[in-house]
Amino acid sequence: MRLAFHPEAERELVEEAAYYEIRVPGLGGRFEEEVRRATSILMQHPEIGISVDAELRKFVLNRFPYFLYFSFTSEVLYVEVVAHQSRRPGYWKSRTGR
Numbered sequence: 001m002r003l004a005f006h007p008e009a010e011r012e013l014v015e016e017a018a019y020y021e022i023r024v025p026g027l028g029g030r031f032e033e034e035v036r037r038a039t040s041i042l043m044q045h046p047e048i049g050i051s052v053d054a055e056l057r058k059f060v061l062n063r064f065p066y067f068l069y070f071s072f073t074s075e076v077l078y079v080e081v082v083a084h085q086s087r088r089p090g091y092w093k094s095r096t097g098r
Contacts, residue, residue, distance in 0.1 A: 001043050001072070005079045012082040016066070034063050039079065046072040056080065 005013070013035055021028025038061055042048070049057040052069065059068045069081035 001046070001075060001077055003039055003043060003077050003079070006081070009079045009082050016082065016084075031064055034061050035066075035068070035082065038062075038068055039077065042068070042070060042072075043077050046070075046077055060085075 013032070017028035017031045019028070020031045038059055042059060046057075049059040049068075049070070052058050055071045057070055057072075059070065060066075061068065065085040067081070067083045067085060068079055069083065070077060070079045072078065
Protein backbone atom coordinates (compact mmCIF):
# COMPACT_ATOMS: atom_id res chain seq x y z
CA MET A 1 0.00 0.00 0.00
CA ARG A 2 1.25 3.49 -0.77
CA LEU A 3 0.46 6.77 0.96
CA ALA A 4 -1.00 9.82 -0.81
CA PHE A 5 -2.22 13.18 0.45
CA HIS A 6 -4.89 15.41 -1.03
CA PRO A 7 -3.03 18.63 -1.98
CA GLU A 8 -5.00 20.60 0.61
CA ALA A 9 -4.25 18.01 3.31
CA GLU A 10 -0.57 18.26 2.49
CA ARG A 11 -0.79 22.05 2.79
CA GLU A 12 -2.57 21.69 6.15
CA LEU A 13 0.19 19.41 7.42
CA VAL A 14 2.94 21.82 6.37
CA GLU A 15 1.15 24.89 7.75
CA GLU A 16 0.34 23.29 11.10
CA ALA A 17 3.90 21.99 11.49
CA ALA A 18 5.20 25.52 10.77
CA TYR A 19 2.71 26.97 13.29
CA TYR A 20 3.99 24.64 16.03
CA GLU A 21 7.63 25.16 15.08
CA ILE A 22 7.33 28.94 15.43
CA ARG A 23 5.90 28.58 18.92
CA VAL A 24 8.27 25.90 20.22
CA PRO A 25 11.37 24.87 18.28
CA GLY A 26 11.16 21.14 17.51
CA LEU A 27 7.42 20.89 18.06
CA GLY A 28 6.66 21.14 14.35
CA GLY A 29 8.90 18.15 13.74
CA ARG A 30 7.12 16.24 16.48
CA PHE A 31 3.78 17.04 14.84
CA GLU A 32 5.03 15.69 11.50
CA GLU A 33 6.40 12.64 13.31
CA GLU A 34 3.00 11.99 14.89
CA VAL A 35 1.30 12.20 11.48
CA ARG A 36 3.89 9.75 10.07
CA ARG A 37 3.27 7.38 13.00
CA ALA A 38 -0.48 7.56 12.44
CA THR A 39 -0.25 7.01 8.68
CA SER A 40 2.09 4.07 9.25
CA ILE A 41 -0.49 2.46 11.53
CA LEU A 42 -3.27 3.21 9.06
CA MET A 43 -1.35 1.70 6.16
CA GLN A 44 -1.08 -1.55 8.14
CA HIS A 45 -4.66 -1.43 9.49
CA PRO A 46 -6.72 0.94 7.32
CA GLU A 47 -10.00 -0.35 8.72
CA ILE A 48 -9.36 1.27 12.10
CA GLY A 49 -10.64 4.68 12.90
CA ILE A 50 -14.15 6.00 13.07
CA SER A 51 -16.34 5.51 10.03
CA VAL A 52 -17.66 8.87 8.78
CA ASP A 53 -19.50 7.41 5.79
CA ALA A 54 -19.16 4.48 3.38
CA GLU A 55 -15.72 5.61 2.18
CA LEU A 56 -14.31 8.13 4.66
CA ARG A 57 -12.80 7.32 8.04
CA LYS A 58 -11.41 9.49 10.85
CA PHE A 59 -8.33 8.79 12.97
CA VAL A 60 -7.45 10.77 16.10
CA LEU A 61 -3.81 11.72 16.63
CA ASN A 62 -2.47 10.87 20.08
CA ARG A 63 -0.26 13.83 20.94
CA PHE A 64 -1.95 16.64 19.05
CA PRO A 65 -5.61 17.72 18.80
CA TYR A 66 -6.03 16.70 15.16
CA PHE A 67 -7.97 14.25 13.07
CA LEU A 68 -6.80 12.59 9.90
CA TYR A 69 -9.70 11.99 7.54
CA PHE A 70 -8.80 9.27 5.06
CA SER A 71 -10.05 6.78 2.53
CA PHE A 72 -8.33 3.68 1.22
CA THR A 73 -8.25 0.99 -1.40
CA SER A 74 -6.10 -2.12 -1.47
CA GLU A 75 -3.42 -0.03 -3.18
CA VAL A 76 -3.49 3.42 -1.55
CA LEU A 77 -4.18 5.15 1.75
CA TYR A 78 -5.41 8.62 0.82
CA VAL A 79 -5.28 11.30 3.53
CA GLU A 80 -7.97 13.77 2.54
CA VAL A 81 -7.87 16.16 5.52
CA VAL A 82 -5.56 17.08 8.42
CA ALA A 83 -8.04 18.90 10.66
CA HIS A 84 -7.83 20.46 14.11
CA GLN A 85 -10.43 18.91 16.39
CA SER A 86 -12.14 22.19 17.28
CA ARG A 87 -11.13 24.86 14.75
CA ARG A 88 -13.53 25.45 11.86
CA PRO A 89 -15.50 22.19 12.10
CA GLY A 90 -16.57 20.79 8.75
CA TYR A 91 -14.69 23.34 6.62
CA TRP A 92 -13.29 20.51 4.53
CA LYS A 93 -16.59 18.85 3.56
CA SER A 94 -16.79 20.54 0.16
CA ARG A 95 -13.34 19.11 -0.61
CA THR A 96 -14.50 15.52 -0.26
CA GLY A 97 -18.02 15.98 -1.62
CA ARG A 98 -19.58 15.04 1.72
